[in-house]
Amino acid sequence: MKVLVADDDPGSLLVARAAVERAGHECLAAADGDEAWKLFLAHRPDAVVTDRMMPGMDGLALCRAIRASETDLYTYIVLLTSQDSREDMLAGLEAGADDYVTKPLDPFVLRARLLVAVRVTTLHADLAHYRKVLSRQARTDPLTGLYNRLKLSEDLEQLHARSARYGEEYSVAMCDVDNFKSYNDIYGHQAGDLALRNVAAALLGQVRKSDGVYRFGGEEFLLVLPRQGIAEARVLLERALEAVRKLKIEHHGDPSGELRLSAGISMFGAGHAVDADMLLGEADTALYSAKAAGRNRVEAAW
Known part of the structure; x- marks a missing residue:
């Protein structure tokens, strides 16, 4: 799985990147939200782990931009936040995040979230494939193979x-x-x-x-x-x-x-x-x- 990690704190970014790579995933790293958005558009990662508070595009804005740009495939988003309040959690989920992890980051917790991300993104990929197959079948004559x-x-x-x-x-x-x-x-x-x-x-x-x-x-x-x-x-x-x-x-x-x-x-x-x-x-x-x-x-x- 390809994972994009975005965090303006070098220490947290290093910990997150190490956790992603130890889990066997390819990791892309960004030091702020604007760089993360550029990397997302260029590589279309399967999962994004993003800090909530960053210079430029913050984590909530990045979540919204990712959700607005999605087509058939789904990106699993984990929001990192040091603000452990119900309002912040809800704001992240409403912006499009699938889950959240509080700081300081626990590598074990992040690895567990990535296991869920693999299952969810695999399911969405399968669904997208079957939607394409069904759409093609609905537009194809079964006898001749021509369009209908x-x-x-x-x-x-x-x-x-x-x-x-x-x-x-x-x-x-x-x-x-x-x-x-x-x-x-x-x-x-x-x-x-x-x-x-x-x-x-x-x-x-x-x-x-x-x-x-x-x-x-x-x-x-x-x-x-x-x-x-x-x-x-x-x-x-x-x-x-x-x-x-x-x-x-x-x-x-x-x-x-x-x-x-x-x-x-x-x-x-x-x-x-x-x-x-x-x-x-x-x-x-x-x-x-x-x-x-x-x-x-x-x-x-x-």
Whole structure:
């Protein structure tokens, strides 16, 4: 564990540092609150042991600053004080400290507090990890591994706001596997699931890192293409359709004898500053135009 010790008294600082290092932890030392704050920002220690009264930023101010800056990980704070009163203890806890130790510092007491700090920070780290895992799972389609509609909603909202602010264009493309119901009827749902995974991989293989590929639902996929107009999006989608054709997935329910894809494109940009929902609707309409025109093709909304 990485521990930051802050104390303007050289003797107390030496005792605290020795106790931390004897406990097997890495120690950072600061002679005042301002230096402690700089070290905290640079190293993000797991625990902070700070004197209450220091020049510059005092212990209470340091506690508040640490709590205000925290993200996923938690910093365990032990406040050192020579003022053993209920008011001082309460003030420290209200400022964000987890525990307090009275001066003169007893190395054994500090080591015991650090044992608690290890348990608490480990628990918070585990919780942060599981929150990230759950958040990722909530935004991922379990069948294809693509992002789902929740992630699409979040990403599209951010992209639309940024594009509108900076006058940038972007395109969306709705894709649908042709005659997929008959594919499931002929080959079964397990084969259908495998086909969708293969199509998803083919789409991912054609986009840039900045592009987004989402499973929109059923056999529908959505591509979000930042800084791409209709012409660029059409070129990308033609490649995507060709990538699906190259899979050569047998499909006797399609006139071609193989699995195919159709796509519809719409674009946000100068002269067409509609909202994101309108764009999705236009892409969907263009997709139906592609279906009506014989499938296995790309159509644009305008």
